[in-house]
Structures are given as structure tokens and as C-alpha cells.
Amino acid sequence: MTPLTQAFDLGLSRCRTCGLAVARASLGIGGRCPRCQSRIEQRKPFSAEVTLAWLIAGMVLYIPANLLPVMHTSGLLGEADSTILGGILEFWRAGDWDIALLIFIASVAVPFTKFIAIGLLLFTVRKNSRWEQHQRAVLYRIVEFIGYWSMLDVIVVALTSALMQFQVLGAAEPRAGIAFFCAVVVVTMLSALSFDPRSIWDRRP
């Protein structure tokens, strides 16, 4: 595949909000679009660095999200704190493998996929790799897409806590773990947003 001509080569920049093309020469960090006054950059500034920061934050937050209980259920049959992995195991043992799988995908597979994918993207961009540029662009879109699906766990806990309030008979309360998990989702989404997919195609010497 012959490399396409890039705006960078032509000395052009484009406003990401209104699409106005501006001259790169006049462009500096923090420049603003003369038409819509939104920020205009050749590349997102410090994209890789910021993405990496968010990614590390997400990974750090993922540890307490899994260690701490996400939900506390109490009722006639006793009370229990459930963690994400504990809940998956419980469902699996109880025979509800479909639910276990769903929760596993939403709360374990997806975050890990994101960590690995964003990490891979960052690594290849840093290496200025030409490897599978198309596939990596697709990967980035997938990461963006699945980002909000990770909120499934948070929504489950929120709904359960809201609906299961029968005092003595049964009650569910969210626990700290779910806040961390929510933070993981938000932070990884921010990480994905900070990544500038245009850098996949950059051909810097």
C-alpha cells in the first residue's frame, strides 16, 4: 500500500470541531480555530503521555475494584459481601454459566482488552511502527466502542441496590468496589479519548 499524502506533509491542520482547514505554519500548541474558537492541534498534544497516564490510573484502580466488595446483600439467608470475581464464581457454581460469562466479559474481559489494546497502540506509536496500521485503527475503534459497555456491572449494582430494598427480607447496598470499577471504566474511556488515532499513521523519521 502506497502511503497517502497527509495533511502534515501539506502543512495543513484541520479543526476537529468545525472542519476548517488552517495552515500548520501558523499552528502552535493551544491554537484556536478562528471560526469556532475550539482548540486546534496538528496532533493531540502529549497524546501518548496523557493516554499512558490514564491507562496507568485505570490499571491501578482496577486492583481495588476487584479486591473490594462491590455489593452487600443482606436478608433472611444471611448477609454477604460480593466481589466481582466472587460473584462470577458463585454464578458459575450455581449453574448460571450464561450470567457468569456475561459478567465476566463485561467486567474482566473488556477492561483487560482495553488495557492491552491501548497499551499495544501506545507501544506501536512510540516505536513509530508501520505494523498493521489498518488493524490498529480498527482496534482503536473497537476500544472506543466497547468502552461504555463496561458500565454493565455498575448498572447491575445500581439497579439491584435500587430495586432490592425489602428491609429485613432482603436488601442490597453498593460497596466501595463498584465506585472503583466505575472509575476504571471512566478512566479507560478517557484514556482511549486521549489517544490520537492519527498518530497511528504518522511517519516520523
Place this chain on the structure above:
Amino acid sequence: MSAASVPPSKDELPAPAVQNRRWVPRLVWLVPIVAAVIGISLLIKNWESQGPRITISFLSGEGLQVGKTLVKYRDVTVGRVATVMLSADHQTVVVSADLSKDAASLLTADTQFWIVRPRIGVGSVSGLDTLLSGVYIGMKGGTAALRERQFVGLENPPALSHGPRGRELQLHAARAGSLAIGAPVYFRQFQVGHVIDENLLPDGSTQVTAFVEAPYDGFVKPVTRFWNASGIDIKLGADGLNVQTESLATVLAGGIAFDDGPTDAAPAAAGVPLDFTLYENATEAMAPPDGNPHYVRMQFTQALRGLEVGAPVEFVGVNIGSVVAVDLGYQGQDRSFPLIVTAKLYPRRMGQAYKALAAQGKTESDETLAVFVGTLVNRGLRAQARSASLLTGKLYIELDFLPASPRVAFDASIRPLELPTVNGVFQELEASVARLVKKVNDLPLEQIITDLHTDLADLHETLSELHGQVLPNALGTLSALHSTLDSADRTLDVESPLQRGLTETLSEARTTLESVRELADDFDRHPDELLRGRRAQPRPEGAAVLSSDAKP
């Protein structure tokens, strides 16, 4: 769009305004740093809150589940069972549990653990939550200074699983009645505590441990009396029907009530004792202290239907004890079946009399008391079964002085003391009537009637004789008497010649006597006339006339 079709030259394009703020995006590194700090602090916190692991051995691990069974202190979860294993000798179950850090300070040598299972009683239901949630391990903190990690679990929950402020009291009673653990304790119908334990002592009596909660334990004083408030107390008195009960729960589950006892009986104790007697009812509790009972035995020769165990024994009308046994005895000598009544007497109930006797040293020992009773018996002290109520036919024993009763020998050395008896008033009356009836029965009525009949016939004969012979004669006699009286009457008549002659004679005699008196007067005045004869001398006219008249 002409602008799109004709690419503009670079110079025509507008230039964006440039602001250089290179440091702003780098602030994003704060996010992972903060996240790391939070995560690490959580880990540290978690590591710090990691409490001790303890082992508890139980005889049975019924219901214990690894990872699920909780350890609770004051109904708050402080730990969780980690493993359940058999001991090396297979005799006990060793449970290890992870406790939270704040519970670590509770682990002393006397900390108690037990398995909470549902307990359902009449008065209370406890541990019902364990029916569904499964058992849990209860924990009671200790006070010992020594730290401990290995414990032997209790098989039964301790009396008080956690210590609310108050006072634990030991109550002693012969019988616990219907008291159950958890039964309420009342002070003037107000629940102030509950029964926490019951024990059968080696001597067979019961020890009830009651707990009185903190603000109310001040009501427990040295004079306080405790009594069993179980059931309903119905009294039919002079003021009508009186039904008393502490609460409906005590009717079912029993209960204990307490109140101040008679203040004059207060011992001068410095502090409040922890041991009390549990009386059977309020009346017994409020009575002055009875002291130790003295047992006496009485032999009654008559049937004592209506004399029950518990019937009062009264001494000149004062209740001083009660009947404890009514037995049938046998006497070989006359092959009779006397009733042997055993009664307990409380001399202290005699009040002032007891004090007076005590002052004289009569109550010092059993011997002196027996001797004193002997003197009373000599004075006529007798036991007598009397009817307490004509309606019910209930009997009670009255000890009274009956000096008229026959003297009996009193042996002061027999234990229990034997009191001589007399038959009861009613029996006495009955016997008298019987004797009377027997006497009436024994009368020879036939004979009497026959004799009477003969006598009447004789009388009749006599009367008829009287009528035939005596009466006619009597009539003749009477008529003769009548004529005699008639003639006498005539003779004594004023007009009769005899009467007249007598009158004349009498007047003559008077004239004569007058003359003699005159003569005597004359001689008195002039004694010389007796010698010289009467001489004429002047004298008053009247006198001469009188004297001349006097001598007709």
C-alpha cells in the same frame, strides 16, 4: 463550493491564535498518582484491619459453615469462620475464625464463645434469625488481663451474653415454680429485669439468677423481698374478690417480683447482699422473717377430713405455721389408726411474745424450747383440729390452752416434739350429743310406762274410795262444824246476855278500881290519915265534885 474546488494557497489560510501552556496536559499524571495513593492506602488499611485468627474448640460443629458462619459480639459481626477441623484426638471440633482488629482487645483468657442456635421458650424466643441464616458464634468479652488466642467454646449460651449495666442477684428457693430463663422481674408491676439462669444446687434447692437493670437496681435493698409472681392470685376477702397478677406474661411464663419488706426487720447490713430468698408468694414474702421452722407432731384419734397439707396452724388465733404432712399411723396396743399430723411452726411469728421469750432465754436452743413447751402443755396447751369454714369443711390446727383437758405426760426429749391433742370442738359437740342420745336410748321407757300405768290405776282406786266413803263423812262433819260455829256466833253477839253481863261486870270493876286509886292518892298525899282517919279539909270544888262523883 468554490473554496473546496480551488485549493487555497498556504498564505491565504488563517492562522490560529497560539497560546502556549505546555504544563497543563501533564497534570493528567496526577490521576494515576492519586489512584495509586488511594489503592495503596486501601491496601494498608485492609492490612491494618486484619485482626487476629483464633481457634475455638466445640463438642459439635453443627451448623458451622466455613467462610459463612459469623462471629458476633453484641449482635455485631466481628469475625468469620475460616476453617472447621477435627481435633487430633477426634473428640472436638476446632474452629478457627478471623476476627476484626477492633475485636482483638476482647480476646482475653476468660472470653467466652458459644454457638447460637434458635431457642424457643414460652417467655421468649431467641436466636430465631439463626433458623434461616444458620448458626453463628456468639462472643462475650472477658475482663482478664491475660491475652489468649485459643478458646474452649461453651455448649450453652452464658446467662448474659453481654453486660448491660445492672446487678446480678442470686435467689434461693425450694422450688423454682414455673420460672424460666428470660422470665421477667417486676418491681411494682414494672419490668426491671429478667431471670438469666436457673440452677439446681447439690442440696436439691433451686438457685435462680436474676438480673436487675441499671437504674432500677437501686431498688434492691437489704430489706428487699423477692417472691415468685407466677400465676394469678385470687383472694375472696371481706372487701370482695381480689385478683392479683403481675402481668399476663407471668401467668404463662412465670416471673419474679420484689418490693421492700417490712422495714423493722431490716438487718443493719452495710451493703446490699447479692443473695436473697425467693418466697413463694407476696404474702409469704411480706411476712416478718420466720426464722427456722420447728417441727412438731400431733396424733389425732379422730378422722380429720378436710385437713390438708398447708393448712394453717394457729396459736391462740395467730398463724404460726402450717401442716406439712398428714399421715396414717398404727398403734399396736389398741389396733387403732391414729392420724399423725406433722406441722412446722415458726416461733418468730409470735412477734412480741417471741421477743419476750427470747429475752428470757427460752428460745436459745431446742432443749430450752422443748422444756418451755412442756410447761405450756402442763398448763393445758393442746392441739385441736377446728373447722375453718363451715362451707368448705376445711380444718386447721389450733393450739390453745384448755386447762380442763386431762393431764398428759410430755416427753421433751422426743424430736420432733409431740404435742398432745384433744378432739375438736365440733367433734366434742358431736360426742356429747351422741352420749345424750345413748342415754336417752338407755332409758327403761317400757318399764317406766308400765309403772306409771300401775300408779295411775292405784290413784284411780284411791280416788274412787275417797269419793265413796270419805266424802259423805266429811260432809256430815262439815255441817256439824257449821252448826257449832253458828252457836258460837250467837254466843258472841253484842246483844247476847253473856256479852251484856260481861260489860256490866267490867264497868263495875272499873268503878271499883277508880275508888281504889282515889284512895291510894289520898293516902299518898296524907299518909297520916291511915292512922288518924280522914279529916275534913278544904279542897277545890271541882275535886270534891269529882271525888263525890267517883264514889257513886
